[in-house]
Amino acid sequence: MIPLSVRFAARELRSGVRGFRIFLACLALGVAAIAAAGSTAEAFRQGLASQAREILGGDVAVSVQLRRFTPEERRVLEGMGRVSWAVGSRAMAQSASGERRLVELRGVAGDYPLAGKVTLAGAPSLDAALRPEAGAWGAAVEQALLDRLHLKLGDRFDAGNVPIVARAVLKEEPDRLSRGFALGPRVLTRMGALEQGGFLVAGLPFGETARIALKPGVAPKGAMAQIRRELPGRSFRIRDRDDAAPGVKRLIDQLEYFLGFIGLASLVAGGLGVFGAVSAYLEARKPAIATLKALGAQGALIRDAYLVQIAVLAALGVAIGLVVGAVAPLALGALVKDKLPVPALFAIYPLPLAKAAAFGLLSAAAFSLAPLARARATPPASLFRSDLSGRVRFGPEIIAAGLAAAGLAALAVVTAPTPLAAGIMIAGVAAAFTVLWALGWAAARLAGRMRAGARGAVRIGLANLAGPRSAARTASPAIGLGVGLLACVVLIQSSLLAEVSDVAPRTAPALVFTDIPAERAAELDAVVARAFGRPLSRETWLRAPFFTGRIVKVRGAPVDPKALPERERWAYDNDISMSAIGPEPPNPQITAGRWWPAGYAGPPLAAVDEDVARGAALKVGDAITVQVLGVEIEARVAALRKVEFGSFGASFPVVFTPSAVAGADLHQVAIAKADRAAEARVVHALAGPFPEVNVISVREQLEAATDLFNRVALAVRGAAAVAALAGLLVLAGAIAARARERTREAAILKVLGASRAQILFAYVLEYGLVGAIAGAAGVALGYVAAWPVVVKVFQAHWSVDWAGVAALLGAAAGLAGAGGLVAAFQALSQRPAPALRAE
Structure with a gap:
């Protein structure tokens, strides 16, 4: 059967x-x-x-930026079920000793948390930790803040101009993942603290979120649809449990x-x-x-x-x-x-x-x-x-x-x-494999021609390399592909690390100042100049008004964000940062049109980032209408520019002439270049006269990014090493497949008078050349694959880690040469007579 x-x-x-x-x-x-x-x-x-419900903090979350919920919006949301309210802003925390640190300040109200549990150390409950007492607000703070300000539980510090007592160490918040990246240690307190400190004034960078525990029987999707029906045309973000942490997913x-x-x-x-x-x-x-x-x-x-x-x-x-x-x-x-x-x-x-x-x-x-x-x-x-x-x-x-x-x-x-990314990767691997196979074939042909002029062990090695079962044809494509993947990862990592550790510190500001009162801007300039110990210059200091708005009309017609390409509608379906600057700033990078004269006082003009312009096909001379704090401003596009966000310059997608916002009471932002010592001096100098001004250390954020990237890159390098290991296995297979032939070949060579050293050298030369050829080809392919990722996708500066490249080349040649030694010792381990009689 x-x-x-x-x-x-x-x-x-x-x-x-x-x-x-x-x-x-x-x-x-x-x-x-x-x-x-x-x-x-x-x-x-x-x-x-x-944990989707805990991560979101409820069944549905509704968020608004740069404003509070209106009474009508609160009524609609509270009608959906139990609601907890939270507002978030940034503030400078300052201890009695003068130490200062930027913190993520969060105030909560209502039934917080609706889902999950806030994990604390040092307090019996969240209510006990946040209870106001003796004119100070209670708070739960992260341990990093206590360490930075040299505080212990029970000590007071100021967040802006609000006195706060650290009553508990904040370990976990159920909705932390849904809020994303934080620029500083987190401080959790009551909403009244932020209201008292003036953090929730229109125009300041804050946001409010309502988290809703729906009534029994109400589905999140249905609740979201009902909220949109009852509050049409409102600018808010609404999510349910399926979209609790979209960035992480x-x-x-x-x-x-x-x-x-x-x-x-x-x-x-x-x-x-x-x-x-x-x-x-x-x-x-x-x-x-x-x-x-x-x-x-x-x-x-x-x-x-x-x-x-x-x-x-x-x-x-x-x-x-x-x-x-x-x-x-x-x-x-x-x-x-x-x-x-x-x-x-x-x-x-x-x-x-x-x-x-x-x-x-x-x-x-x-x-x-x-x-x-x-x-x-x-x-x-x-x-x-x-x-x-x-x-x-x-x-x-x-x-x-x-x-x-x-x-x-x-x-x-x-x-x-995405199918496109998969297609590109598959085509890349197929092309790389084809190129590596062709190089192996060409190397074998070249070795065949070169052996005519060689003698002794070199001739034997080249003859083996040119043979019909040459490792150049069988093993070099696999070795090259493994080395290519490793080289690609190493080159991408080295370029991005250089970007955050070398290029960015040289081109980006060292400090960012936010929430500067416009009426005291000149006073702040003087304080910063004294702290720096030198007059401020355009090369090291740039201050400008800051506000946010949304482009609502282009060439007089309303903008429909859904009609724009998904990747290019970000400036039309969200509020974006804007400014109003008179004189041309340093390095404006204008690609079309020109900047307005320093004393321009005519109709509003605008300089627009070319990526923003591409979304709606804007050209120089077109009219745009921007909604800012409920007011519509119409301006003509005077210039298009390439904005390098994060660089030292006017990094705003849209910049207007000062006349466009004349009379508006706008807070300002500033950027500065400084060394570590100057950073520390200016942070302390602003503590007394400007407690409300936030100071963000870009250097600290870059160091944190470098540490995170290093940890991720280590895992990716380990995965890429698997491909290189596969190439070595193929080499081992090629050696094992020809073991009997090698033994017979070595026996013949010994009978003809070849020494052990000559045979060893011939085999090491053969396999070492295979490794060198495959390694060089793999590094070249890795270079070709890494360059567009670094320059086009990440838009970073290209930087080659020559030490890493050399190590890959040396490892490929060395390991392949070691394989040749193994093959030679295996072939030489038998005496000639039995080996010749075996066939």
Whole structure:
């Protein structure tokens, strides 16, 4: 009842998997990488989903910026269920000793928190921690603020001009993730503290959020629709539990795909190992195949017998990879679960494992069927002559291999966050593989020509490199792809790190000052100049009015944000930062039109960022209408400019002439360049006369960004190293596949008088050249892939980590050369006579 092919396969499998160790390792490595990336991402998704209500702080959250909710809006929201109110702003916290630090000040009211629990240390409850007493507001503060201001619980400090007592250490807030990045330590207090301090005045940068626990039976989607119906045309942001932390969710999706794609690239790189392992195994089974064919076995029987074996071993390799990929996140969760900034539920999730298994099985099919086609189509006479190198004929095996390759690409596209990104990555890997294969072929041809002028061990090494089974053809594409992925990651990381640690400190301001009263601006200039110890100049100091508004009309017609491209509507469906400047600021980067004269007093003009202009096809001379604090201002576009946000300059998407906002009482912002000592002096100098002015240290934010990026980059580098490891496995497979030939070759060379040193040198030269060629090609491909990501996507300065590049090149050549030593010692381990008689 059992098919003959299955019986033959079972008998051969009894001998074990000795010839398929590289096959198993290559498959298991790629599958484990994909499974681990998917399982870890799913753990974070499930963690977010399980705590979505706590992360949002309720069932629905409604937020407004730069204003409070109106009485009508409060009435509608309170009619939906229980409501908690929260306002957020920034303030300078100052201790009695004069230490100052920017903090994220948050005031709450109503039934806060509606969902989840505020975790505190040092106070029995949130009400006890926030209770006003003796003219000071109670607060829960992060430990970082206590450390920075040298405070202990029970001590007082001022937030702006509001006295506050630190009564508890703030450990966790249920809705912290939904609020995003913070510029300073968090301070949680009552809403009355911010009202008393004047933080909630129109025009200042604050926001208010209402979180709603809906009445029983009311669905969040229905509640959101009802709020929009009852409050039409209002500028607010509304979210439900499904959108509790959109930025975090998007980051998890993108990181999963990037790490999973590296795992897929490892599978592709290891595909050559699969191909080589299957070819070597069939090479060793030539006598059995020839005998079966001579006895009348059809090609289909031969194919099926070995196809069953390969399928069983492929399933074993995939299973090993799945086990490793499933266990690795569980181990990670046990080690760092309490330190993760995002909730995670580490468990075994079937879907990521199924996806990884599909990738592994498709990869095995794509790379193992061609050798089977060759074995099926080769006649018995050729097999008895030890000839298994004939051309592969078009047949069912090749069709199946092509379908498997297409399935790999399709699965990568379907599971990607964006099909376009997947298509670009797949095309890039395919092109890189093609280039690396062509370079390996060209290197073999070049070695064949160069050996004519070489002598001794060099000639032997070049001859081996030019041979029909040269490692330049089999291993260099896989090694090059692994090195290319590592080089791409290293070059992107080095450029972005240079951006935040070197370029940004030189081009960005060191300090940002906000909430400067317009009537005291000149006084603040004088205080800052004294603290700096030098007069202020346009090269180190820039102050300007600050307000926000929204472009509501273009060329006299109302703007419909939904009609604009999604990526270019940000300036039309949200309030954006604006200013009013007379003289042309430093480095205006005008791309069309020109700046107005310093004393211009005519109709309002505007300088618009070219990205904003692109969204509505604005040109110089067009009219725009901007709504600012309920008032519409019409201006003509005088200039288009390229705004580099974060650089030292007028980094506002829209800048007006001062006449456009004449008479308005606008707060101002300022930026300054300074060293660390000057930073500390100016922060202390502003404590007495300007407690309400916030000072943001850009240097501190850059250092925090560098630390975060380093931690993320370490994980990405580790994933990219998996692809490089796959290349080394392919090299090991190439060495193992030619072990018998190498032994016979070394025996012949010794009989002809070659010394051990010459044989060792020949093999090290051969494999070292393979590593050097593959490493150089991989670094070049990594450069080509990294440059557009750095310059076009991140819009950062290109910076090459030459030490990292040199290390990659040296490692590729060194490890390949070490493989040559292993091959040489293995070949030299037998005496010549037994080796020559073995055939």
